[in-house]
Amino acid sequence: MSVDEERVRMGIDGLDEMLSGGLIPGSFAAIVGTYGTGKTTFALQFIWEGLIRGETAIYITLEESEESIVRYMQVKSWDIDQYRNTTFFVLKLDPTNFNLSINSIRNDLPPLIKKYNAKRVVFDPISLFEDLFDTDSARRHELFRFVDMLRSEDCTVLMTSEADKDNQYSSRHNLIEYLVDTVILLRYIRSNESSQVHLALEVVKMRLSAHSREIKPYEILSDRVNVYSEANVF
Template sequence: MSDEDDWFESASDEPFEDGDDELFEDDFATAFEGGDGDGFEEEFESEIPRLDLGIEGLDDMIQGGVPERSLLVVMGSAGTGKTTFGLQFLQRGIEDGEKAIYITLEEDKEAVVQAATEKGWPFDEYIEDDKLAIVDLDPIEMANSLASIRGDLPRLVDEFDAQRLVLDSVSLLEMMYDNQAERRTEVFDFTRSLKKAGVTTMLTSEASEGNPYASRHGIIEYLTDGVFVLQYVRSEFRETRLAVEIQKIRNANHSRETKPYEITSDGISVYQQANIF
């Protein structure tokens, strides 16, 4: 049994309780709350503790920062930088003195560390210094033991004293269920456990092939507090650029403009003052 498996032992099962469907529908109803139009509203005051994502330019599009303990998702097709987004989010937290957990269903631990190292982020040192924990799980194994993992997540976060967590990617977890009702229930319960853990969480998700503003299974965007959309945009001259849009952030005032970004050797940079074309 691996060290990561030890972290998830002795967990308790949390069944889907009566009334959860109503909570799920409440999330649907409030999914796109927020002000209309581009740019910031004139006034926005809040005493909620906030943090920066660590994405240059994108943080400037969120007035005051993202509320702590939010459940966030970054959606996009292959090659849009979702994994880099998540790694950069953790890098910023560690730079600010926070501890972080990275749960990967796609890559092994060594691949994650290598990807971060290529961006100049010393994840291997963070692990040695007990600032970062990386847990690599097989998606099938996770689906089969999701109840125990779900029950143990709050303990894991508390024992490690983590302030930020990334799960890459929730789409692989969703794919483990053929039945839509079962998929919805399991993902709902899992996101609820993340909220219960009291950590600011960033999920990555594949976008729908036909709609960049929807996830592959059309569930996770309704269960999260914030949604970031990464997509390819093509001009009439067939020039292609990467663009980001903040679809929603609960309890935060944010720009609704679509802005270009690039993935460089230093990570993701959003050009807040630029137009896409």
């Protein structure tokens, strides 16, 4: 079996190479970054890669409406309409309604995954879900419960998280990094010699797999993300 067949490809040039071919099937990954680093773009490209490979994907959002997500993908020239409500489903949660959001995750998500045999699930952003809880202990308990619930499903899960406002190397609540198998950190880098700002990423964690530990530049293009795995950040 080839590396591509063994791995769940992100569909992002350069990043899959850094991940030794992609994510491990059935694993959990988190993309952590501050505003403007393209977390949602990474997540949607992960979804799109699955759809064009014939997989079913579920996108759970606490920020954007389904219409805005679809419109964003259309701007990328991705023909998403052919997949809507057949192999692509959006579950919109209300971050202001605690009980409704929690019940939707517990009661609606697992049957949806099973019914359509979903292979890819995105949660964007998990940090807003974490914000629903008042204490660190409640937050930790519910996230552990969420991860355990999905561990029993035959799908690969990708979450996005806002970085801590005081530490761009950590998620907002400094918790999701410990629960997932893979952590991809997105951040800005400004060289000492120049005022120009570059986007850069690193794979800071990947369980049960070799992976690149180098910091690599990336670019958000009109139709895709490119990670320049052969280049150095300067």
